Each structure stands twice: as C-alpha cells, then as structure tokens.
Amino acid sequence: MNARREAYLYAAQRLTALIMAPLVIGHLITIIIAIQGGLSAEEILSRTSGNIFWAAFYGLFVLAAGIHAALGLRMVAAEWLGFRGPLANWTVAAVGLLLILLGFRAVGAVI
Amino acid sequence: MAGDDKDATLSVGVWRGDADGGEYVEYSVPHRASQTVLDVVTWIQRNIAPDLAYRFACRVGMCGSCAMTVNGRPRWTCRTHVDKVARNGRLTIAPLDNLPVVRDLAADMAPFFEKWKRANGAFQGGETRDDPIAEVRPDEPERKEADAAIECINCGICYAACDSVRWNPDYLGPAALNRVWALHNDRRDVARDDRLAAIGGEGGCHLCHSQAGCTAHCPQGLDPSGGIAGLKRALFRAALKGTV
Numbered sequence A: 001m002n003a004r005r006e007a008y009l010y011a012a013q014r015l016t017a018l019i020m021a022p023l024v025i026g027h028l029i030t031i032i033i034a035i036q037g038g039l040s041a042e043e044i045l046s047r048t049s050g051n052i053f054w055a056a057f058y059g060l061f062v063l064a065a066g067i068h069a070a071l072g073l074r075m076v077a078a079e080w081l082g083f084r085g086p087l088a089n090w091t092v093a094a095v096g097l098l099l100i101l102l103g104f105r106a107v108g109a110v111i
Numbered sequence B: 001m002a003g004d005d006k007d008a009t010l011s012v013g014v015w016r017g018d019a020d021g022g023e024y025v026e027y028s029v030p031h032r033a034s035q036t037v038l039d040v041v042t043w044i045q046r047n048i049a050p051d052l053a054y055r056f057a058c059r060v061g062m063c064g065s066c067a068m069t070v071n072g073r074p075r076w077t078c079r080t081h082v083d084k085v086a087r088n089g090r091l092t093i094a095p096l097d098n099l100p101v102v103r104d105l106a107a108d109m110a111p112f113f114e115k116w117k118r119a120n121g122a123f124q125g126g127e128t129r130d131d132p133i134a135e136v137r138p139d140e141p142e143r144k145e146a147d148a149a150i151e152c153i154n155c156g157i158c159y160a161a162c163d164s165v166r167w168n169p170d171y172l173g174p175a176a177l178n179r180v181w182a183l184h185n186d187r188r189d190v191a192r193d194d195r196l197a198a199i200g201g202e203g204g205c206h207l208c209h210s211q212a213g214c215t216a217h218c219p220q221g222l223d224p225s226g227g228i229a230g231l232k233r234a235l236f237r238a239a240l241k242g243t244v
C-alpha cells in the first residue's frame, strides 16, 4: 500500500512537471507580448475578463504548481530537515492546498 | 609523477581512528612503477604501521573488499593506479563514506548488506530440480537488462558515492536496488511483485535523484541509476495493476 502511494506520488510529480513545462513557456510569451506598449490593470483585465481560455490556462497552472511544489517540499523536508512520516505528509498537503487556494483566488480576481 | 622514477616519494595521508573518531596521519611511501593504492596501503602496514587496519582479498578487482575513499572519491584500491589519482605526489586515503568505521580504513559493511536483505535481494525460484530447466535466451530484452546489472561485486562504492544515502540513512541505496533490478528482469523469479512492494515504500527507490553518482563511480561499469529508473516505472505499472 505504501509502495502504491509512493508510486502514484512519483507519477504525480512527473506529470505535473510535464503539464507545467508548456504552461511556463506560454506564460513567458504572454508576458513579453503583454508588456509591449506599457502595462495597466485595465489592459490586463480587458484581456482576461470572462475569458474561458485564460481561466483554464491559469487554473490548470495553479493546480499543477500546487501539487508539484508540495511534493517537492516533501522531499526537501525529508532530506534536509529529517521531517518525515504522517505529520510531514499532512503538513506539505496543507501547504499545497494553501497554494492552490491562493492561486485560484488570484485567477478568480482577473477572470 | 613519472611511473619509473625510483627516487620519488609519495606523501600519503591515511585516516587512522575508530568509531569514536580519528585523524589523518602522514606517511612517506616510495613511489614505484604500476603501483596501486592498495600497494601503498600494504607498504605502510608492512614497513611503518603494523597496526593499520584495512581490508582486501583478491587484489584483482573481483571480491569487492578493498574499496576506500582515495583523494575524496570512493574507489577499488587494488585496481586504482597511483599515477592516475595522485596529485603532485599526494594521496589521501580514508574509509568508505556513508558507513560506520570499524577501525582505520575498514568500514563496517553491515548496514550495506542489511539493505540487500531488506530489499529481498535473494533469487526465489518456483521450480524444483525435477522440473525441466527454464529456457532463457540471452537475447531476450529482459535478460539483457538482467545481464547488464548482474556483475556487481558488492564493493559498496556506489553506496558511498550516493548523496541520497547520506541524507537519509534509511535509503536502500544503489547496490541493493541494482540487485533488485537484475532479479526483476529474471522471469524465473517468483517474488518479483513482493520485491517491488519491498523497495517501493519508505526508504525505497523513490528517494533516488537520478543524478547517477553511483553509475559514475561503479568500477564494474554498471548503471544502478538506470536500473532504479526502470524500477520506478515498474512500480507505477504495478500500482495501476494493483499488484503492489
């Protein structure tokens, strides 16, 4: 059971990395294009408000980043701090959830 | 340093101590042509320090007992030429990293072999002497994977080179996992799923960073890192199938 959980968590970390790679590139390209001719709140909102594409783009991004970061923290905490076991698992899960909630809040604010 | 320079002298720092600690002691050793690091250690023991503890047996790279840290890297000393590793006539020799010390250059290999046991590293056949001999062709893909991993001499060099073992002493380490990869590719073995379960949980193969320090140092040219990546894939498939 333990082995199954670890196998799935490993796969989740690889999968979220795979998802994020093109999203990071898309994000960078968007930034470069968007700042041409200055950047203002109205300009950003006019692009994102009510736009399903950007909602899905950044929604997926937030989800993948939250999961990936939590799993990465789990490894770092285990190795560098010796923080392992159920309490460590719940702690990083909470951090991941917090990241996802904050991310969704930000996405919700511009869509 | 020229190999045939009869007057040349090596300055050698040898770690002397025990489980409670120790320090480097300096020795001067005559340099010889084709001299190995094990020759240097043996010369010191025979001529200067008869109480120097170290371990060796075959002297030809087969038994895996002579591994030490030479100028900061784990190496098999019987097949490491001084001329290849000495820097300006200087050598430092210490016991293997990531293992307790018995005394001087002899590391305690017990935790290393305990992990082979924990990883279920023994072959488990399902047939008796009365069954026909299983036909395994040498060119089967699985057999090729097993063959590539099989020539381990249990020297512990990869284990000493592994930073994941350093961070987490519970980690099974490259040698035990390489052994599991060899057995995993042996279809005569009947315990392959049990073995995956044994190496997939706490302290298991997912702690590996795949940076291949083990592969870079293995004197037999094996690739534990690649085998561990194969085990991770096998574990994911087994998880989907529900066999772990």
Ligand code: SF4
Pocket: B158, B161, B162, B163, B164, B165, B173, B174, B207, B208, B209, B210, B211, B212, B213, B214, B215, B224, B225, B228
């Ligand atoms: S690849 Fe894995 S087993 Fe090999 S040295 Fe790195 S962490 Fe250790």
Ligand code: SF4
Pocket: B151, B152, B153, B154, B155, B156, B157, B158, B159, B174, B175, B178, B217, B218, B219, B220, B221, B222, B224
């Ligand atoms: S895999 Fe290589 S380095 Fe590791 S114990 Fe076996 S022979 Fe030694």
Ligand code: FES
Pocket: B056, B057, B058, B059, B060, B061, B062, B063, B064, B065, B066, B067, B076, B077, B078, B079
């Ligand atoms: S003494 Fe046997 S491998 Fe070096």
